Amino acid sequence: MIEYISGLLVIIGSFFCLVASVGLIRLPDVLTRMHAATKAGSLGAGLLVTAHALLYPQLGISLRAVTIVALLLFTAPVAAHLIGRTAYRSGEALSDRTWIDELKGQNNALDDHPPSD
């Protein structure tokens, strides 16, 4: 029984990883690509790790699984935020389907924070 569950989790997880990488190519601009890369990626990797933790109920593997998932969930959004913010501030064009941009003209100029040294 547990084998089937974790096998299913592996398949779903790797499908999400595949979708994430296809999304990186197919989606129109940087910000939407970050959506695909971090979300589908972290869910996919999380499911893969969960499947392993279910299949091998040993303390070392469980602890490692928890650590991996925690690190993924902490680092992925920070990286996505930094990449997205850098892209926006350096004037990367948004896709033409973007219909509202309340950040425009706020504090997005590159010389907003001049280097102190």
Add this chain to the structure above:
Amino acid sequence: MPLFILNIFLAAVLMVLTGSGSISVFFLGFALGYVILWVTSPLYPQTRYFKKLPKVLSLVLYFLKELLVSNLRVLWEVITPRHISRPGIIGVPLSARTDLEIFMVANLLSLTPGTLSVDLSEDRKILFVHVMFLEDAQAAKAGIKNGLEKRVLEVMQP
């Protein structure tokens, strides 16, 4: 929150006693320990632990639900040939004040697919969020404020 540590300790005791290292035994031990602590709760008059943990659970469940639902929408956008997304950047006024609260709100927003926190205004009052499937800007702002932010603040604030 020493009761939380005590609860984890009780879960660890069950793991050691059963000699099993699986994560499900830990959760079973945690639930058992929670019941034990709840029964003996007159011993700890000062604690807010029993009010906080259900809120943490509700945040986690809400987050997992959002994660699944909106992941499927992103998936649909990627695998179907037509683009259905209507992306946009909206400014959400924040009620979160401290660094940790803003960090939690921004990170959990970024983790839920369909929303990505792009920037924070200079006075730290507005969080600019890139939304992938934006139909109504006001409704999306209200959804973020009343859904995720409210739950995070319930957990973080005393």
